[in-house]
Amino acid sequence: MFARTAWLIFRxxxxxxxxxxxxxxxxxxxxxxxVLVFAFALVKEGRVVADAAAGILWIAIAFSxxxxxxxxxxRERYTDTLRALMLAPSDRPAIYAGKLAAxxxxxxxxxxxxxxxxxxxxxxAFLKRPAMLAGLLVLGTxxxxxxxxxxxxxxxxxxxxxxxxxxxxxxITIPVMIAGVRGxxxxxxxxxxxxxxxxxxxxxxxxxxxxxxxxLWTFEPLMVx
Amino acid sequence: xxxxxDRLEIDGVTRYYxxxxxxxxxxxxxxxxxxxxxxxxxxxxxxxLLAVISTLIAPNGGEVRYxxxxxxxxxxxxxxxxxxxxxxxxxxxxxxxxxxxxxxxxLMGVSDENAAVAAALASSRLESRAEEPVSGFSRxxxxxxxxxxALIHRPRLILLDEPFTGLDGPSSDALALRLRALAQAGTLxxxxxxxxxxADQVLDRAMVLQSGRLTDVVAxxxxxxxxxxxxxxxx
Numbered sequence: 001m002f003a004r005t006a007w008l009i010f011r012x013x014x015x016x017x018x019x020x021x022x023x024x025x026x027x028x029x030x031x032x033x034x035v036l037v038f039a040f041a042l043v044k045e046g047r048v049v050a051d052a053a054a055g056i057l058w059i060a061i062a063f064s065x066x067x068x069x070x071x072x073x074x075r076e077r078y079t080d081t082l083r084a085l086m087l088a089p090s091d092r093p094a095i096y097a098g099k100l101a102a103x104x105x106x107x108x109x110x111x112x113x114x115x116x117x118x119x120x121x122x123x124x125a126f127l128k129r130p131a132m133l134a135g136l137l138v139l140g141t142x143x144x145x146x147x148x149x150x151x152x153x154x155x156x157x158x159x160x161x162x163x164x165x166x167x168x169x170x171x172i173t174i175p176v177m178i179a180g181v182r183g184x185x186x187x188x189x190x191x192x193x194x195x196x197x198x199x200x201x202x203x204x205x206x207x208x209x210x211x212x213x214x215x216l217w218t219f220e221p222l223m224v225x
Numbered sequence: 226x227x228x229x230x231d232r233l234e235i236d237g238v239t240r241y242y243x244x245x246x247x248x249x250x251x252x253x254x255x256x257x258x259x260x261x262x263x264x265x266x267x268x269x270x271x272x273x274l275l276a277v278i279s280t281l282i283a284p285n286g287g288e289v290r291y292x293x294x295x296x297x298x299x300x301x302x303x304x305x306x307x308x309x310x311x312x313x314x315x316x317x318x319x320x321x322x323x324x325x326x327x328x329x330x331x332l333m334g335v336s337d338e339n340a341a342v343a344a345a346l347a348s349s350r351l352e353s354r355a356e357e358p359v360s361g362f363s364r365x366x367x368x369x370x371x372x373x374x375a376l377i378h379r380p381r382l383i384l385l386d387e388p389f390t391g392l393d394g395p396s397s398d399a400l401a402l403r404l405r406a407l408a409q410a411g412t413l414x415x416x417x418x419x420x421x422x423x424a425d426q427v428l429d430r431a432m433v434l435q436s437g438r439l440t441d442v443v444a445x446x447x448x449x450x451x452x453x454x455x456x457x458x459x460x
Contacts, residue, residue, distance in 0.1 A: 001301075005332065012317070012328050019319040019358070080313030084374070086281055088332045089305035224283055 002097070005090040009098025013072065014105065023071040027110045031064035032117065039121040046123075053124035054184035058177055060114055061137075062144060065107045066166050069148040072103050073156045082156060092220040100149040100215075107141050126187040132197050133187055139204035140180035143211055144173050150215040154222050176211075179203045228302045229381060230292025231257040233278070233413055237287030240273055240437075247273040249437045250287065257381060260404055260414040260427045264452045265434035271417035274434065275384045278415065279309050291382070305334065308380035312387045314371035318360035322351050322370050325359060326377060333378035345373035348403075365396040372403065383407065385416040401426040421449055 017023055038056045042049050076082035085095050115137070119127050126133050151168050155161035183200030186193040233255050240248040248270045255261045263271045276282045278289055280296040280303065288295055291303055309315075316325045326345050330338045346352045349369035359367060368391070375383060385404075389397050397420075404414050404427045414427075433441040433451045441451040 001334070008328065008331050012320075015324070016317055016319045075317075078313075079315060079317065080311050081315050081317060083281060083309065083311060084315040084329065085332070087279060087304050087307060087309055089301045089303075089334055090332075091301060224281065 001090040002094045005088055005094035006097035006101065009085065009095060010101040010105075013099065013102030016075065017102075017106065023068050023106050024109060026071065027064040027068045027106065028113060030067055031060040031110055031114050034060045034063060035114065035118055035121065043122065048122050048124075051181075051185040051188065053118050053122035053126070053188055054181045056122065057115065057118045057184060058140070058180045060118070061107065061111060061141065061180075062170070062173070062177060064110055064114075065103075065141070065144055065148065066169065068103055068106050068110075069145070069152040069169075070162060070165060072099060072106070072149075073152045077156045082153075086223060092223065093216040096149060096153065096215060096219040099153065100145055100212075103145045103149055104142060107145060108138065111137055111141065124188045125190060125192065126184055129187050129192050129194065129197070132192075132194065132201065133184065135201050136180060136183040136187070136197065136204065139201060139208055140176055140183075143176035143179075143204060143207045144169075146208065146211040146215050147172050150219060150222070153219070176204065176207050179207065227305060228292075228294055228299055229306060230294060231381075231411075232290075232292055233382060233415075234290040235274075235278065235287070236290065238274070238277055238284045238289060239286035240270075240277055240282065241285050242273075247437050248277070248284070251434070251437075251439045252287075253432050253439060253442065255413060255415070255430065257411050257413045258408050259429045260408045260416070262428050262431040263415065263417040263434060264419075264421075264431050264455070266456045268436075269434040269455070270437040271434055272386055273437075275309075275386055275415065275417055278382075279307055279384050280304060281309075305378060306381040308375040308378070308383040310371055310375040310383070310385045310388055312390055314367050316359050316367060316371050316374055319358060321356050321358055322346065322349075322362075323355040325370065325374060329374050330377050335378050341377050345377050349373045364391045365393060368392055368396065368400070372400065376407070380412065382413045382415065385414070385418075387418055388416055389418060389420045398426070421452055 035056060042052050086092060118124060148169050151165055155164050158164055179200045183197045186196035186200065235251055235253045238248055238251045251274060263274055265271050277284050291299065294303060296303060320328065323342060323346065326342045327338065330341050335341045346355050351366060351370060359370065388400060392400065408414050430442065430444045432439055433455045435455045440455055443451045
């Protein structure tokens with residue numbers, strides 16, 4: 001029943017997004033704009049500040065991901081459908097799992113455009129190790145989205161939720177961001193430093209295990225009390 | 226595995242929001258087949274009481290018993306027997322009427338989903354608009370759809386928070402008739418409302434809340450005076 005509920009919510013969120021295209025359009029527009037501004041600021045005469053590409057990629061992911069997190073729960077708040085989901089006769093953390101999967105899918109979809117754009121504008125070589133880069137992106141985005149989904153759900157009835165979400169989210173996800181940036185930077189070297197990238201990948205997997213477990217554990221008490 | 230119940234007992238329920246007491250020692254009971262109103266002025270605690278009964282918020286004191294079960298003992302199984310219709314209608318405007326009903330039927334674990342959806346579309350008189358997005362529906366059409374969404378799993382207890390708000394005369398009368406029919410079929414209907422004229426058509430009993438306290442429980446014609454007295458005291 002847990003997996004079925006999570007799947008239903010995931011599929012519903014994607015169907016709604018395909019119809020409205022609100023989240024993916026705003027996320028992508030913001031991320032591409034941020035990357036373009038950084039490209040004009042940091043690339044001079046074809047030369048780029050060392051490791052800038054990795055930092056800019058993860059900044060764009062974090063900022064645009066925050067927009068996606070806010071939008072996905074704004075829909076549930078606007079029609080009060082979160083209350084209807086909470087009344088489903090299944091374990092309530094399944095709601096969290098379904099929302100997390102949908103947010104993750106939307107941010108990853110934006111990254112499909114974002115990563116080649118950053119690689120092109122900053123002449124970054126991290127696309128030479130696509131499997132390792134995909135691992136870093138998926139695990140880093142999962143770590144960021146797992147905490148973000150929990151906070152976005154918690155704040156759904158708070159008046160100043162748009163301000164509070166980044167204030168709460170960014171300090172807690174700093175370890176994920178650092179691991180993502182350092183792992184991606186290791187891959188962006190002229191000779192990719194694979195052992196270093198693997199180290200950061202393993203660290204991200206550990207962060208994810210902690211964040212996802214804690215979020216599943218705390219979702220129902222936070223939402224009910 | 227399913228559970229069922231034929232009585233709802235609210236026993237000394239207290240709920241705080243921070244330091245503000247929204248409900249104070251509320252005790253009340255009702256049975257299947259009854260339509261019971263929760264009346265009271267704004268801020269009396271009506272919505273909080275419905276939210277506690279629906280298991281969406283936990284009480285700080287006292288407990289709610291659903292037959293021999295509590296929210297804690299029955300867990301997710303209990304929610305299979307509860308339905309909720311709020312002032313916000315809890316349907317997705319981007320999805321069609323059929324998709325909304327299908328989604329909630331699956332979510333609530335309805336066994337014969339297609340039959341349940343077809344019956345719900347017929348009851349809401351939306352069969353001809355079933356494939357249209359809900360965003361194009363009028364308030365009355367959304368309300369009919371939302372009621373069927375809340376009833377699609379045949380709950381024993383249906384909770385309605387201001388269900389008559391925004392409805393025109395015929396739609397309100399139709400809703401009142403539907404609630405009466407549900408009670409006759411053995412559903413316990415609990416509604417919070419301000420609309421004393423419409424409530425008059427469907428009520429068996431009313432509980433009057435004021436500043437979080439249960440001040441009166443009345444049957445028949447007496448509830449109207451009790452409600453007016455509570456509203457006057459508040460002002």
